[in-house]
Every structure is written in C-alpha cells, then in structure tokens.
Amino acid sequence: MTSGKIETQSTAAEVQRTGRNSLTVTDNRTGKTYELPITDDTIRALDLRHIKVNSEDFGMMSYDPAFNNTALCRSKITFIDGDAGILRYRGYPIEELAERSTYLETAYLILRGELPTKQQLAEWTYNVTHHTFVHESIKKFLDGFHYDAHPMGMLISAVAALSTFYPEARHIFDAESRQKQTWRLIGKMPTLAAFAYRHSLGMPYAYPDNELSYPGNFLNMLFKTTELKYKPNAALEHALDVLFILHADHEQNCSANAMRCVGSSQTDPYSSCAAATAALYGPLHGGANEEVLRMLLDIGSIANVPAYIKRVKAGEKKLMGFGHRIYKNYDPRARIIKRVSSEVFEVTGRNPLLDIALEVERIALEDEYFVTRKLYPNVDFYTGLIYQSMGFPVTMFPVLFAIPRTSGWIAQWEEMLLDAEQKIARPRQIYTGYEKRPYVPMEKRS
Ligand code: CMC
Numbered sequence: 001m002t003s004g005k006i007e008t009q010s011t012a013a014e015v016q017r018t019g020r021n022s023l024t025v026t027d028n029r030t031g032k033t034y035e036l037p038i039t040d041d042t043i044r045a046l047d048l049r050h051i052k053v054n055s056e057d058f059g060m061m062s063y064d065p066a067f068n069n070t071a072l073c074r075s076k077i078t079f080i081d082g083d084a085g086i087l088r089y090r091g092y093p094i095e096e097l098a099e100r101s102t103y104l105e106t107a108y109l110i111l112r113g114e115l116p117t118k119q120q121l122a123e124w125t126y127n128v129t130h131h132t133f134v135h136e137s138i139k140k141f142l143d144g145f146h147y148d149a150h151p152m153g154m155l156i157s158a159v160a161a162l163s164t165f166y167p168e169a170r171h172i173f174d175a176e177s178r179q180k181q182t183w184r185l186i187g188k189m190p191t192l193a194a195f196a197y198r199h200s201l202g203m204p205y206a207y208p209d210n211e212l213s214y215p216g217n218f219l220n221m222l223f224k225t226t227e228l229k230y231k232p233n234a235a236l237e238h239a240l241d242v243l244f245i246l247h248a249d250h251e252q253n254c255s256a257n258a259m260r261c262v263g264s265s266q267t268d269p270y271s272s273c274a275a276a277t278a279a280l281y282g283p284l285h286g287g288a289n290e291e292v293l294r295m296l297l298d299i300g301s302i303a304n305v306p307a308y309i310k311r312v313k314a315g316e317k318k319l320m321g322f323g324h325r326i327y328k329n330y331d332p333r334a335r336i337i338k339r340v341s342s343e344v345f346e347v348t349g350r351n352p353l354l355d356i357a358l359e360v361e362r363i364a365l366e367d368e369y370f371v372t373r374k375l376y377p378n379v380d381f382y383t384g385l386i387y388q389s390m391g392f393p394v395t396m397f398p399v400l401f402a403i404p405r406t407s408g409w410i411a412q413w414e415e416m417l418l419d420a421e422q423k424i425a426r427p428r429q430i431y432t433g434y435e436k437r438p439y440v441p442m443e444k445r446s
Contacts, residue, residue, distance in 0.1 A: 249408025321381030
C-alpha cells in the first residue's frame with residue numbers, strides 16, 4: 001500500500017462476476033466512479049483526464065518525476081526483467097549474443113529485428129565499413145579544441161556537426177535516407193572517438209583501415225603509430241567486441257529517452273544522437289565507468305574499503321557502478337564483463353585496482369544497506385578496469401560506451417518515428433509558482 005492511500009479489495013466473487021480487464025476508480029471529491037481499460041497491465045494516462053470535478057476542470061493527470069512508473073512507448077527492441085536479471089535484444093539472451101555474435105551482427109539485429117543471413121551481414125558490414133571516413137574539415141573542427149578537452153565533449157560536438165555535412169539527413173521519413181545515415185553514424189562514431197583521443201595526445205589522426213573488423217579498426221585508429229599496417233591484438237579486439245555487444249541497447253534509459261525526445265520534434269538523426277551522447281555523458285549514466293575508476297583510486301587499498309563503505313552508508317558518497325533503476329538483481333552484463341576482464345588481464349596483466357573492486361563488491365553484497373536496497377554491481381563497475389588495462393585514459397570511458405550505444409539509439413529513434421501513436425514529446429507540469437501579480441517598479445523592490 002502506498003502512503004496515505006486506502007486499498008479496498010474486491011471479493012473473489014466480484015472479480016469472477018465482472019471479469020473485466022479494467023480499473024475502477026472512485027473520485028471521492030465527487031463520488032463518481034470511472035472504469036479505465038487495462039492493456040498490458042497498464043492504464044492510459046490520458047484516460048485519467050475524464051476524471052473531473054466539474055466540466056471546467058482540466059481533468060486528472062498522473063505525476064511521475066523521472067518517469068519512475070510511466071511507459072513512454074511500446075517497443076520490440078530490448079527486453080529487461082530487472083528482478084530476474086534478464087536482458088534480451090529482439091528476444092535473444094545477452095549471454096548468447098556475447099558468446100556467439102559480433103557487435104556489427106548485433107547492431108543489425110537491434111536495428112532490423114532479425115539476425116542477418118550471410119549475405120545480409122556481408123552487405124551490412126561493407127556499408128558500415130565504407131562509411132568510416134569523415135570529411136577532412138572535421139579534422140580542422142577537432143583541431144579547434146583545447147589540448148585537454150574532454151573527448152566526450154568533443155564527440156558530442158562532432159556528432160552534431162555531422163548534420164551540417166549531410167543536410168539530406170533531415171528527410172527523416174525517407175527510408176533510404178535513414179538507412180544511409182545509419183551506416184554513417186555507426187561507421188563514423190569510432191572515427192570521431194579515435195580522432196578526439198589522438199587530439200588529446202597531440203598525435204596525428206590515424207585513418208580507418210577498412211580491412212579490419214569494427215573493433216580492430218577502432219584500435220587501429222587509436223593506437224597506430226609508425227607501422228604500415230596495424231595488427232590488433234586478437235584477444236583485446238574480441239574483448240572490445242563483446243563490450244560493444246553488451247552496451248548496444250538498454251531500452252528506455254536516459255540517453256535513449258533523449259534520442260526519442262529530441263527526435264520527436266523531427267530533428268535530424270545526427271543532432272538527436274548528439275543529444276543522446278550528451279545524456280550519456282553524466283556520471284549517473286555512461287559517465288559512471290569513469291567515476292568508478294576515480295573511486296577505486298580514491299579508496300586506494302583493500303584496507304580502506306570498509307571505511308569507504310561506511311561513508312557511502314552515511315550518505316556522504318555514492319558507490320559508483322552500483323545500483324540501477326531497473327535491475328534489482330545482479331546486472332547480467334556485469335557478470336559477462338567480469339569474465340571478459342580475466343581474458344583481458346591475461347594479455348595486459350592484472351589490474352591492481354581489481355582487488356579493491358572485488359573487495360568492494362564482496363562487502364557490499366553482504367551489507368544490509370545494499371542488500372535491502374537491492375544494490376548490485378552494474379555494467380559500469382568492471383568496465384573501467386578493463387579499459388584502463390587496455391591503455392585508455394579515464395576520460396575515454398564514456399566515449400567507449402557511446403560508440404556501441406549508437407545502434408540502440410538509432411533503433412529507438414526509428415521505432416519512435418514509425419510509431420503512429422507517437423507525437424512531439426511534451427510532458428505536463430504541476431505549476432507551483434506565484435499566482436498572477438503586478439509588475440514591481442525597480443524603486444519599490446526590496
Ligand atoms: N550508492 C549508494 N546508495 C545508492 C546507490 C549507490 N550507487 N544507488 C542507489 N542508492 C540508494 C539511494 O540513496 C536510495 O536510498 P534511500 O532509499 O535510503 O534514499 C536507494 O538506494 C534507491 O536509489 P534511487 O536513487 O531511488 O535509485 P534510482 O533508480 O533513482 O537511481 C542510479 C539509479 C543508477 C542512478 C543509482 O543507483 C546511482 O546513482 N548509481 C551510481 C551511478 C551508476 O553506477 N550509474 C550507472 C548506471 S548503469 C549504466 C547505465 O545504463 O547508465
């Protein structure tokens with residue numbers, strides 16, 4: 001029972017008698033009773049508007065800050081059961097995809113709804129691969145950033161700038177145009193990300209190598225120096241591919257919501273994607289992996305873990321990489337990432353921060369504070385350790401999240417565009433400010 005509300009229970013006989021898939025609500029202000037249809041265990045918020053005190057009344061609304069209990073759309077893309085710790089893309093369990101698929105194949109699945117045939121995959125790979133180059137002016141644009149600019153800020157700006165190179169992208173209801181922008185966005189994100197990284201090092205940009213795999217080419221653009229042909233380490237290339245699969249989509253998270261919201265005003269996909277990337281940047285979303293690493297460095301040693309946990313419980317800090325709006329169980333991605341981390345550490349050597357992370361997890365999973373709140377490690381808890389061992393600076397961590405999430409954003413955006421029920425996103429508010437009052441001249445203000 002929620003606070004201040006009174007639940008009355010129908011008798012089993014009543015339920016049997018009515019047998020209706022509906023919700024009956026009595027407005028105690030008027031004594032009127034309303035029957036609201038239930039579809040998929042959900043009532044339509046607009047049906048509440050029939051509930052009025054009188055004919056002038058605007059009608060009842062629902063108040064749901066941060067969309068805690070509001071379904072924004074019907075979606076066929078990603079399924080999450082947060083209590084059971086289940087994640088599926090288009091029906092396929094994340095564990096199977098991580099084991100058997102590649103990022104590009106998974107991106108195709110997320111966008112098109114089915115796993116590709118051999119020929120479809122070859123064409124898709126060809127098209128994405130042949131859209132990895134960016135206009136030379138992008139390099140000049142990136143050169144304008146300060147040497148220590150955060151690569152995520154550079155990425156957000158560069159993605160937005162792409163819309164100026166492809167003005168036809170605004171024809172969002174043209175399926176062919178959408179297809180082209182999809183290849184471009186998925187193809188160019190790693191290039192923009194790698195260029196941002198090279199800029200921070202003051203190193204010349206390394207161009208894409210179309211003979212390499214998607215993650216292999218990304219490693220090439222990041223780390224190539226004087227060699228004629230860059231050969232990515234197979235284990236690291238595979239680990240990155242798995243991490244990309246795990247980050248490809250996650251239904252209505254903050255950045256997917258930004259993509260849908262901005263896209264709902266019929267903005268071009270590059271500008272919408274820049275908004276989604278900006279949403280991802282925050283420390284409560286894709287910026288959390290960066291914060292986890294900073295936190296582990298701050299803790300400094302296993303001996304300091306209990307004191308740190310104490311401060312978290314006292315409300316002084318958050319345990320970064322823990323907790324999730326949807327998962328009230330172990331994040332299934334975190335489980336896979338833990339396995340991937342050992343594969344990476346075999347190549348790079350064990351990350352010394354791993355022992356601190358394991359101790360944090362051990363203590364937190366036994367502690368009543370975390371147990372009662374169902375706070376478990378999320379996807380970001382171990383990724384930072386892997387990225388750091390692979391040679392990435394912390395500022396690149398959210399960028400590594402944005403690259404694969406692009407396929408999810410585009411799928412969410414396209415689903416929104418083609419959904420006849422969707423319109424421009426425009427929530428309501430409960431106004432709590434002043435009533436009408438007269439303008440106060442300057443000399444009368446205190
Ligand atoms: N450390 C300590 N306490 C926490 C944490 C945490 N990481 N997360 C939640 N809590 C507490 C919170 O203080 C609250 O306690 P109380 O009931 O006493 O007020 C309770 O748990 C419920 O938390 P909430 O803030 O209502 O949960 P939310 O659904 O609004 O927030 C979250 C979800 C992910 C923003 C939050 O758990 C958090 O800030 N975690 C740390 C940041 C993080 O790791 N983010 C990455 C999310 S996964 C990657 C992604 O998809 O972006």
